Amino acid sequence: MSETTSGSGVTAADESVGSIRRLAIAWAGFGAIALFASFMLTNDRIRLLQNPDVDLICDISPFVACGPVMESAAGALFGFPNPILGLVCFTIMVTSGMAILAGARFGNWYWIGMQLGLTFAGGFITWLQTQSLWVIGSLCLWCMVVWATTIPLVVLTTSFALANGQWFDRRRGSSWGRGFGRWMHEYRWVIIALWYLAVIAAIAATFYREFAFMWFGTVL
Amino acid sequence: MSAKNKKSELREKIAEQREQAAKAAKRRKLFTQLGIVLGALVVVGIIVAIVIVATSGTPDDASGDATPPAGQSAMVTVAGVSVPLEITEQGVKLGNADAPVTIDLFEDFSCPHCKDYEATAGSAFLQVAAEGDAVVNFNHINIVTPYGARGGSMSMCVAEGQPELWTTVHSALFTNQGQSTNTWRTGSFRDFAAQLGVTDQDTLDCIFEGRYMNWVAINTEAALGSGVTGTPSLWINGEQAQLLDSASLIQAVRQLASAGE
Numbered sequence: 001m002s003e004t005t006s007g008s009g010v011t012a013a014d015e016s017v018g019s020i021r022r023l024a025i026a027w028a029g030f031g032a033i034a035l036f037a038s039f040m041l042t043n044d045r046i047r048l049l050q051n052p053d054v055d056l057i058c059d060i061s062p063f064v065a066c067g068p069v070m071e072s073a074a075g076a077l078f079g080f081p082n083p084i085l086g087l088v089c090f091t092i093m094v095t096s097g098m099a100i101l102a103g104a105r106f107g108n109w110y111w112i113g114m115q116l117g118l119t120f121a122g123g124f125i126t127w128l129q130t131q132s133l134w135v136i137g138s139l140c141l142w143c144m145v146v147w148a149t150t151i152p153l154v155v156l157t158t159s160f161a162l163a164n165g166q167w168f169d170r171r172r173g174s175s176w177g178r179g180f181g182r183w184m185h186e187y188r189w190v191i192i193a194l195w196y197l198a199v200i201a202a203i204a205a206t207f208y209r210e211f212a213f214m215w216f217g218t219v220l
Numbered sequence: 221m222s223a224k225n226k227k228s229e230l231r232e233k234i235a236e237q238r239e240q241a242a243k244a245a246k247r248r249k250l251f252t253q254l255g256i257v258l259g260a261l262v263v264v265g266i267i268v269a270i271v272i273v274a275t276s277g278t279p280d281d282a283s284g285d286a287t288p289p290a291g292q293s294a295m296v297t298v299a300g301v302s303v304p305l306e307i308t309e310q311g312v313k314l315g316n317a318d319a320p321v322t323i324d325l326f327e328d329f330s331c332p333h334c335k336d337y338e339a340t341a342g343s344a345f346l347q348v349a350a351e352g353d354a355v356v357n358f359n360h361i362n363i364v365t366p367y368g369a370r371g372g373s374m375s376m377c378v379a380e381g382q383p384e385l386w387t388t389v390h391s392a393l394f395t396n397q398g399q400s401t402n403t404w405r406t407g408s409f410r411d412f413a414a415q416l417g418v419t420d421q422d423t424l425d426c427i428f429e430g431r432y433m434n435w436v437a438i439n440t441e442a443a444l445g446s447g448v449t450g451t452p453s454l455w456i457n458g459e460q461a462q463l464l465d466s467a468s469l470i471q472a473v474r475q476l477a478s479a480g481e
Binding site: 137190198204209 | 253
């Protein structure tokens with residue numbers, strides 16, 4: 001009953017859906033992992049420039065290789081290597097999460113900015129996935145770490161913000177948005193699992209030959 | 221007294237029932253969510269399985285099951301000499317048809333030994349063909365990794381569309397072979413060909429499609445069925461020979477050529 005109160009019962013400001021502390025931990029935790037991956041990508045990019053023959057940790061097998069991905073056009077879509085974007089943005093994620101844990105409350109405009117950034121991130125990684133799979137033809141370890149952390153960040157933040165009306169004055173939050181947010185919040189892990197599943201399936205359908213060859217030595 | 225007891229008992233009962241209802245609802249929710257995920261897992265698994273069944277068995281991602289136009293020939297410049305290059309049933313024939321010695325080379329672009337052998341003796345094969353002592357059949361087969369099938373197809377596309385570049389492409393495909401190229405997709409081959417100077421659009425399309433990959437697979441079966449046991453293998457005048465290095469190959473061919481005359 002408590003969870004499904006809807007319509008007129010939006011007066012209590014502290015009756016929030018989900019826990020903002022948990023969301024903050026997710027921001028800081030997933031953000032830190034993605035920040036580490038962005039750092040490794042940036043570092044490897046520099047090492048590759050210094051010495052084109054260097055052995056990178058992420059060059060695991062012929063098709064799980066970050067070299068071709070980093071050197072591709074998609075790897076520097078805006079004219080500079082993508083991980084530099086990751087270094088800045090995931091630092092903001094970690095800092096914002098830590099700030100909430102320390103007791104900070106962010107204004108609506110901050111949540112809107114966060115949402116714009118994360119929505120862009122979700123779109124960007126999806127585009128990068130298509131590039132990696134079907135244009136470059138290599139999987140890049142650190143890139144996949146960024147994919148795997150961005151997906152829950154997008155879903156968890158969007159559902160929380162929608163359900164709690166974080167973008168507008170709490171009392172004026174549209175009810176359909178909140179209703180959708182509540183539904184999304186309830187099914188957030190399902191959404192994340194389905195999103196993961198879609199990406200894994202695309203990888204499997206594209207690279208099953210290579211995986212079969214690498215793990216079982218069979219040629220399909 | 222007893223009324224009070226009854227009241228609190230009732231309250232407890234209600235609380236307990238509520239708790240149970242909440243637990244049941246929670247359980248139901250969990251099962252629904254797990255059910256959705258498991259259902260999706262099954263559906264996606266089936267789709268992936270269909271994709272695998274539909275696309276495996278053919279050597280590759282590319283559709284290509286065409287056959288290169290055997291008999292098509294062109295004059296190409298090798299070591300400063302104009303030499304006929306002809307597309308055959310199994311690959312590319314380089315040299316004058318009336319040359320006294322016939323060399324058959326079975327090679328796989330993905331085989332490391334073939335790469336080594338090409339580095340050792342590749343230029344000697346071109347030399348004996350250019351000098352007119354031998355006609356050399358470069359037979360493309362594929363045993364090791366898909367690079368061989370894609371490379372074999374690329375070689376034939378070039379022989380067909382821009383034969384003057386074929387010797388360059390042939391040796392570049394070996395030089396280029398390595399860990400990271402073993403799973404190159406056909407798009408990478410097309411870019412590689414463009415770097416090597418291939419400009420003809422149909423040739424580039426041919427490479428991208430992997431047009432002759434299935435042909436490479438058919439060739440492989442035929443070659444293995446007819447006594448070729450591995451790659452690289454060298455046959456001179458129909459008899460299997462040792463893998464001669466550059467100098468011994470040229471010497472052996474010259475000897476055979478002069479003996480034949």
